[in-house]
Amino acid sequence: DRIHAVYGIDPDRVRRYARADVEEVAQISRLLGGAAFALAQMAPRRYERLADAGPATGVIDPLLVRAYLRANEALPAHAPGDGTEHSGAALHLYAAGVARRVVKADVASLYPSLMREFRIGPARDRLGVMLALVDRLVEQRLAAKAAAKLAPAGSAERHTHEAMSAAMKLVVNSAYGYLGAGGLTRFSDVHAANEVTRHGRETLALMCNELAARGVTLLEADTDGVYFAVPEGWTTDDERRVVAEVGALLPPLVQLELEGRYAAMLSHEPKNYALLHHDGTLTLRGVAFRSSRTEPFAERFLRAAIERLFADDVAGVRAVFLHAIDALRRREVPTYDVSSRTRLSKSRDEYLATREARRELPYEALLAANRRWDVGERVRVYRTRESAALVEEDRDPRDYDSEHYARILREQYATRFSRALAPEDFAAVFADPDQLQLFARSLADARPVLTRVS
Incomplete structure (x- = not known):
């Protein structure tokens, strides 16, 4: 109603308002919709459907079906699996703790590369469409990636090539997952998927053994790459030389690259680590360090403490911990910062049916606020001394x-x-400040450690 009233008085203002909406949508689409738009030029599906389609059933299946229809060939029927279990990928944690001079070596699109190298495709794909598709998409992706580098930064041409490269990567990297999707996809083949993972484990083992033989300290390895620490005094050329030497031992279509260099790494668990970049920025990976449910005060504590740890300032880690405890007890931390974001998976009736057996914080907060909710809704909640409460906008109790x-x-x-x-240092750093210690351990000479795990 207000827009109509304003239009009668100042139509240009409404036009500017509408134009701004269109421009904002265009910018968001440019940021988020490029890959989907590029896929719409390849897959027989509408753009709006591809934006949220799963790459296996939403993209690869239609591409395979189209190829068979064009060839006037009958499609294989969906078939249940024979009970063979899918074998997992290799995942190794070689050392935990703090490492310096860290390098990551990565095989771009490892599983699709192995599918191409060893010609592993679904047994029921009698036309060989899957492998032909992967071959073609990899070639097109490399071409698009190269063209993007040559195009001017920020240009429409560069954006187009980058979107095409991202689309190709999305589909290519989903080819292996398609094989192992069981009865969900028409051409799934768990035996072929297991053959890919077998070659993947062998390739990863070869990479790790050869890297270790060249004097590096292995930290973590999986299908995303290998993290390792190099000896003091090594140059960038030494790092590239080692990666090139090991890469030369791999199958021709499996390309090993030096993906990143870092000043330090805190390795906690597989796929859970912190990286210190050479420019001083910090990257946290894995749910142990960063999760949608992590309270903001906790993430702030982790970042501050990790920064002190990387600076070899163990006493500083203790100071960060004590400050965080003191701020909580003095209630200097805003309510929002102790809350966690939760997705609601139960309706009101479903929760009430199980409430006596197990009470859950988010739903207790909603009930206390006498608020209805929808399954799938996300809310921020926190624990009070009595029960639980919702975070409310513009309130900080x-x-x-x-x-x-x-x-x-x-x-x-x-x-x-x-x-x-x-x-003993860990116990001293995180000792309860309220507990009197007769012989408190000095942290002046304490330093981070790196311990071999396997």
């Missing part, structure tokens, strides 16, 4: 259970440092 959050800081988030410090 700070009525949270400070001792609860101090406890999870000590018992949950502090454990991320358990493998980076000697046991």
Whole structure:
């Protein structure tokens, strides 16, 4: 109603408002919709359907079906699996703690590369469409990637090539997942998928053995790449030489590249680590360090403590911990910062049916607020001294259970440092400040450690 009224007085203002909406949508589409738009030029599906389609059933299946229809060939019927279990990929944690001079070597699109190298495709694909598709898409992706580098930065041409490259990567990297999708896809083949993972494990083992033989310290390895630490005094040329030497031992279509160099790495668990870039920025990976449910105060603590750890300032880690505990107890931390974001998976009736057996914080907060909710909705909740509460916009009551959050800081988030410090240093760093210690351990000479795991 207000827009109509304003239009009668100032139509140009409404036109500017509408134009701004269109421009904002165009910019968002440019950022998020490029790959889907590029896919719409390849796959027999509409753009709006491709934007949220799964790459296996939403993209690869239609491409395969179209190829068979064009060849006037009958499609194989969906077939249930024979009970063969899908064998997992290799995942190794070689060392935990803090490592310096870290390098990541990566095989771009490892599984699709192995499919191409060893010609592994679904047994029921009698026309060989899957492998032909992967071959063609990899070639087109490399061409698009090269063209994007040559195009002017920020140009429409560069954006087009980058979108095409991203689309190709999405489909190519989904080819292996398509094989192992069981009865969900028409050409699925768990035996072929297992053959790919077998070659993947062998390739990863070869890479790790050869890297270790050249004097590096292996940290972590999986299908995304290998992290390793190099000896002090090595140059960038030494790092590239080692990666090139190992890459030369791999099958021709499996290309090993030096993907990244880092000043330090905190290795906690497989796929859970922190990286210190050479420019001083920090990257956290894995749910142990960063999760949608992590409270903001906890992520802030982790970042500050990890920065001190990388600076060899173990006493500084203790200071960060004590400051965080003190801020909670003084209620200097805003309510929002102790809350966690949760997706609701139960309706009101479903939760009430199981409430007596198990009470859950998000739903208790909703019931306390006498608010209805929808399955799939996301809310921010926190624990109070009595029960639970919702975070409300423009309100900061700070009525949270400070001792609860101090406890999870000590018992949950502090454990991320358990493998980076000697046991006695870890105990001293995260000792309860309320407990009197007659012989407190000095942290002046304490340093982070790196311990071999396997």
